[in-house]
Amino acid sequence: MTPFHRTIKKQQLQAISVSQADYNYLLKEELSNIPDEISRVYQDDLISAKLNQVASNDDAQQRYITYEALLGSEAAVRMTALEQQEARFNRKVNSYLAQRKVILNDDSNLNKETHINELRNAHFNATEQKRVRSLEYISDL
Secondary structure (H helix, E strand, C coil): CCHHHHHHHHHHHHHHCCCHHHHHHHHHHHHCCCCHHHHHHHHHHHHHHHHHHHHCCCCHHHHHHHHHHHHCHHHHHHHHHHHHHHHHHHHHHHHHHHHHHHHHHCCCCCCHHHHHHHHHHHHCCHHHHHHHHHHHHHHHC
């Protein structure tokens, strides 16, 4: 079964499902009727869908419990650490973007680009700066 056919089948199942739980049930039924190598692709999709649902939960303890049930305790610890790392980065970016906005809105500042570069260098390492430049672009839209 090609990726195109898998996508069509998943769309068909979603169209006849009345809820996410119903879709998951139908997909599991479909998995029981196909070869293992194809089944793994669908199972990965199910886990991804569940992880997306978990990520939207505001309760950190509940997210950890669900991660543990889906992926095991080691992966739950890694997922939680990744969430914390991402939250720290997002706070840092939000602070940076607010300071950058002040610089951009200061009409008396003739060296805006220099000051922004200094600010970016002070807040982020070289790897993070690539990501931040993309976020700057998005923020400016």
